[in-house]
Amino acid sequence: MKTYIGTGRRKTSIAQVRLTSGTGNVLINRQGLEEYFTVDTYRRDAMLPMDITKTLGQFDVYVNVRGGGKSGQAGAVRLGVARALVQYNEELRAVLRPAGLLTRDPRMVERKKYGQKKARKRFQFSKR
16 A cells, blocks of 8 residues: 655644545544544645545545644645645646645744834834
C-alpha cells in the first residue's frame, strides 16, 4: 500500500498529510474531520483539493497539524492535501494550479512595533 506525503503551511500552522488508498476516512490529530473542524467552512476548505480532483472516496487522509488557529490549520491541511495529490498523480497539477491550491499563502501577522499600540495602530496623539 503506497503512501503519499504532503506538507502544508499557512500563517503559523504546519500540517503533515499522509494519503493512503482507502475509503475516504479523514483523521486530523486522531480525531474525525467533523470533530476537529467544527465550522463547515474550515471542513470544506481543508478538503477542497480532493473535491476539485474528484478523489474524495479514494484515499484515507491522516493529518498531523500544529500551531496557529483553526483557520490557518485548515489552510495548511488544504496545501498539504494538494501536494500529496500531486505526488500521487502529476497530471492533477493541471487542475490544482489554476485553482490556486498549490500556492503557499505568504501572508503573516505583522509584528508589533515599540511606541505603538499594535502593528500599525498608534497611541492617541495630543498636540497640547
